[in-house]
Amino acid sequence: MSVDEDREYSDYVSAALDRLRRTAFLLCGDVHRADDIVQATLIAVYARWSKVRAAGNVDGYVHRILMRRYIDEQRKGWARVLLTWPATERAAKPGRDLEDADAIAQALKSLSRGQRAVLVLRFFCDKSVEETAAILGCSTGTVKSQTARGLAAMRNLLNGQWTAAGTRSA
Known part of the structure; x- marks a missing residue:
């Protein structure tokens, strides 16, 4: 990938990351799984960036990849391994x-x-x-x-x- 393509990809990811994370979270309901789905999506987008940027609707193309990663993640039957204890998080005040x-x-x-x-x-x-x-x-x-x-x-x-x-x- 050229330097210009790398810069375009970085600019796109910077602008779209929060949206993609929010979408993935709303789909799966778990922050950590959402981050995994977004990461897999962005890796796939990076690997196909020249094709993605040539698409008429980059956001639509990326959302399609995100949906497929979510569906693929849902299909995985293997057990998840807890590598560390989850950090205790401060609960927000109920409102x-x-x-x-x-x-x-x-x-x-x-x-x-x-x-x-x-x-x-x-x-x-x-x-x-x-x-x-x-x-x-x-x-x-x-x-x-x-x-x-x-x-x-x-x-x-x-x-x-x-x-x-x-x-x-x-």
Whole structure:
């Protein structure tokens, strides 16, 4: 890879890293797994950077790779080995935003992999139906039906947790 291509790749990663990490976390619900998925994605992107940068939609191309890495990671059947004890983390003070985010994250975890992928891409990554379909390699009809089913499931899972005014009930 040339120096200019390296610089373009570095600039892209600097701009997109937080977005990719957030997307991966919303898919898998675990910070460490999300980092692994993003790392595998960025390695694949680096290896194909000349092809990626020639694509009309670099973000779409990268999100497609991220989704495939997430799906591949889900399929791995081998046991994970704990190499160190997890560091104790300070818990954030509970508040409405944290509780709402936790409820949404838990509801997302209970959806099917397809519904979760569609909802994350559509509503957290602001992708259009067409972009989501291209990233996932499916039809726009599939994206629409998975969106409708996923939102219905989220409503059922979160039913009763918020009042009609949109605030969380105790």
